[in-house]
Amino acid sequence: MKQIFVKETRLLKKILALSFLFFLLLGLLCTSAQEPLCKQIANYTMSVTLDTKKNLIKASEILSWTNDSENSIDELWFHLYWNAFQNNMSTFLTEASRRGRRVTGFTKDDWGYCQVNSIKIINNPYFEAYDLFPDMEFDQPDDENLYDQTVFSARLPHSLEPGQTILLNIEFESKVPRPIARTGVYKDYYFIAQWFPKIGVFIEGKWNCHQYHASSEYFADYGTYDVKITLPSSFIVGATGEHREKINNEDGTTTHHFYQHSVHDFAWTASPHFLPPYIEDYEFAPGKSTQITLLLQPQHKKLKDRYMNAVKNAIKYCSLFYGDYPYTTSTCVDPAYNSGSGGMEYPTFFTGGAYFLTRKGISSPEGVTIHEFGHGYFYGLVGSNEFENPWMDEGFTSFLDTEVYYAAYGEPLYNMSYFGIPVTFKDVRIPIESDGISRHRQTYNMDIMQRFSWEFLEGGSYGANSYSKAELTLRTLKRFMGKELFSKMIKAYSLRFWFKHPRPEDFYAVVSEFAGQDMSWFLDQFIYGSGKLDYSIDRITSNKERQPIGLFNGIYKERERKKEKTKDSVYRSEVTVRRLGEAKVPVDVLVVFEDGQEIREVWDGLYRWKKYIYHRPSKIKKAVVDPEFKLVLDINRTNNSKKMKPNRLAPLKWVSNWLGWLQHTLEFFTIFGG
Template sequence: MPKRGLWIAILFLFTIRWIEASPRDIVRYQIDVRLDTSSQMLYGNEKLTWRNFSQTRINDIYLHLYWNAFKNEDSAYLSEASEITALGKHSGSLESVDDAGWIDLTQVTLSDGRDLKPYMEFVTPDLPPRPGDQTVLRIKLLEPVEPADSVILHIKFKAKIPASIARAGYYGNSYFISQWFPKPGVYQPGKGWNCHAYHYFSEFFADFAEFDVRITVPLGYVVGASGLKVEQIINDEERTATYRYRQDRIHDFAWTTGPRYIKQERLFNPDSLISLDEYTKYAHIFDLPIDSVRLSPVKIILLILPEHAHQSERHFRAIEQSIKYLGLWFGPYPYPTITVVDPPYRTASDGMEYPTLITAGTRPVIADEGWIPDGVIAHEFAHNYWYGMSANNEFEEAWLDEGITTYSEGKVMEAMWGINKMIITFGPFPISRYFDQIQYYNWERTRIITINAIGFDPVVTPSWRFYNMFSYFMNVYERATLNLLTLERLLGKETMLKVLRTFQTRYRFRHPTTGNFLDVVNDVSGRNFRWFFTQFFYNDQTFDYGIGHLSSTKIQPPIGVFDTDSGRIMVTHDSIKNRESQSDDSSYKTIVKVRRFGEATPGGDVKIKLVVAFADSTRQIRYWDGKKRWQEFRFETPARALYAQIDADTLFLMDKNFSNNSYRLQTNKTGVIRWSSKVLFWLQNLFAILTLIS
């Protein structure tokens, strides 16, 4: 067969091998949907099969109807949006009734035709109650679903596409369609249905499923969707085209369409992108055969807008590097395709993740090195691991995908652009070269913007219960990432890689929790890190140690009258000076007092490291468990102390105040003067330029 056909066959075989070894799909969707561009409506037929894998008889089924979040301002989403103030800004209202979106179930029957509409009711499962919310529907079943049995619902629905409020919508003749179909919640044995309302902060949670979806759009519209396209039918009489997509082991299905997309395809070929040395390196780290870390080809589909077509190579490079590194680190990407969408203008859909489909986000002019679009693509593709395959509950523990994804994104960017490379742009213009002399670490940006998030909420908090938008984003993205970077330092980089790969492998196609992640950390490391998660994930305790006092004085005999065995002697200042003039032997007494300013402390086998440096180039090291509010350390040495530093290896990146971590007895102002003069010089030139162009 042709070479291209051979690659596609390999893709199918690889996918089948992965998926057959995976846990079972609980849901099966067979959906036919038609887009009506004249009314901005979707008309759909859905055959929903839900399997009961619990040991309990189930008497009802809960469905998410996400688009009702945009129906009116009584919904949980819009009412919360109108109440929330983030950084002094207010958002979240319908500009007009025409912007509203909604979904109606016009018919719900069992396979024998019995009508279930009389047994439907909207429920509000979360607190505070939002009685006007219609995003969760409960259907009482006519007969219970026995263990190992299933129920089939035949649903007809119509849905008004919202005008680009959040994650889905339309603008002009461009559409991005997500969370658009009736979707069951997750039944949790012993707990019942987990089916939260659609909140302003929250994202999603669903069971893995098999999807078979037919999408009908006007002829000439380009379609991109989750899964693999298996059929395309042209209806010349109706001037429509129907595209059929199939995929199993995914828990969501999104699609996009419009006439302006340029569709480009490329095969991710690991043979040309990954060397034997790289395979050998990671096989050694994970103690696996090389064949177990080898990656397989993936078909990359790029839908890009004409005004960004010159950036195609940039998009392809970013997704190829993401597939490569995340696959080597966390296990092969198991699906045959990945679709990257340059999202339509004003559809509020940029920077989002869906199984086998992600949206990027760019500008007409971009810097040669920058986060746009590279970091966006790396972040959203990482979500196909953290949430896509390791499917945590985004409503309740959002950090498990956003935090690990942001951490993973940073690692991909390091691999692409280099470690400790400061990437700075002014609009589309790169200015990094002007800051090459500045010592920069990749964790510094995260730390700087995270410190002020402490004191609002724990990282592990249900999404809709965060204090405000600032607390939500700082905790589930940045603070969680900083915690993971600290954990990496406590474990070591290779052990951290093993933790994440084990977590991904153990919970691929399952629903892990923070407790599961902690178990993996302890299992892989052979140590106990419960103290770490208790303080930094389940609580929001401040970590802050500092040098409270440092003194270093020459040891001199005490002055006065002393009785000795040989009689009474007098020690005077003059006698001491005379002794010093006859001998060069001197000793110094150094006292260091270390303080704990915060509430959090090291635990397990971890202690905090104190380093005291002396004028003769020697150092003294002590370790402290950090439990008391302060601890004194004394040293007697032949040289005077120069400085003392607590947490000398900078393990605890969440330390609130680095400035008190060290204390120097004699300050050195040379560096400050040098950099101050440079900064003043740059500012002078900047102001001169601004004067010329103003």
């Protein structure tokens, strides 16, 4: 009797599990308005409740994960990012503390965590129901810091073969931290990111699932997110993907249903203070449109148009430069002050950042808005590994944001803030070449660009290499290859690696393909090298040709005294160009003579210097190395040119202005005296 009962129970469980799988797949199919844009490897169906009194998220997650590799897989690896915020000994906070970013004044309720309460395999054709919870263990693949619980693994009862899918039911609880970085709750503003147990990426024959580091970001596989969020009805909610449904519950809560396929992350925000969402359909190309949602803070109401136009410009130009934006939504969040969530990117969902007194000509909020939207391409669509190749998302996006910003708005104005009031200087415009060069100049020899994000000497070097140097390298490459060819190349690279995980060598291959030559010699110097790029005109001279004096085949020639300069005078002119840095790139040299003649040379830059000698009837006026300013990475632009006659007006003009400042300073501070 007992046996029959056990058998029936098993049968019933199997039927229930198969039915669940059937309905899950049916649900996925029915809710998908569009065909997925790529293989849906990691698919999450989540039901989430936010307790705003306890700042606690309780959720259940059904994960359907397909082994897309050619290997049999015996274990699964997961991220639990929020455990970085559960104590000060996590790898994230240890690294942050070393960089001077200490967490202070935290009470028990301020710490956050993500705790898995149960993790079970759901019965499906490949697996029988199985509880993985007892086999769960925390791993520290990067630094062996046993306090760090941001990664866990669980051994499978048997191998998951290539092409097979596993279904997991995960019950978890996440305590929303006080904001430390990117996510958390500030008063009643919630920004919820990296908040759920998230499976790592099985790639190149192994799990790629790094711990959460102070300067690292993320890496995940593409899939479908079908998420229902329940929270008090007074909250306005925004999230990744389409806002499909909003159901008001009897208990004063509302359930929001969001859905998005072909993305690799899901983040959301909630606050009762957001202005009612601004929603606009935007046709960025004939027949192609997307819905923009803008969630604004009340004090930024007047910035609505600036934000909205920035998103539109970002969509329009990114579509033009890197391929048509493929998603049906884009949600821009204006973060709450002090929330620490500004300037972050998630698929179809990102945060900007603004100051209520911004002025025309200042690149805020446009700059950050374009940058974060741009990450939708380099990180979102081109799924590079942000842990291991940070320059491939931050560098590309920094390049993207300036290209888009300058195309849409032109050069911003230099500005200063006086008592919080921004003041612009209309005579000082900021050229595109200036973006990042200062940071690069100060840190160029600290690291190489291609490092794991947590392996840079210091935070400044991570930023300078991953953002600035990469941007400057791309801009230099653009000018070196030519705008048209580069544009084709970068668009091809983008489109080719949409929904894939490219590595540096993939980028090398595309560049070389379009350049028609192996471009490693160029890229290696900047991606795997730390040498500086600095060409200079060292010396220019123009002197009359020397007269032959002395014995020539026994015939004595003496000096002829020429009283006046004749038309036949010939000058021997010399231009010495030097390579002051280690980086070698062929470079143009332009020599201009007083009679208007111009000579253009191409120097391979291989040796340390090159001297050009001319015998011409005119003196040199000036010489310029890299006259078209192709080498944006050159850390000293001023020494790229030399003129025979200095400009006397400029120093006079500027010292006169400076003198005015100093005179006023002295007079102003007599307030402290007589």
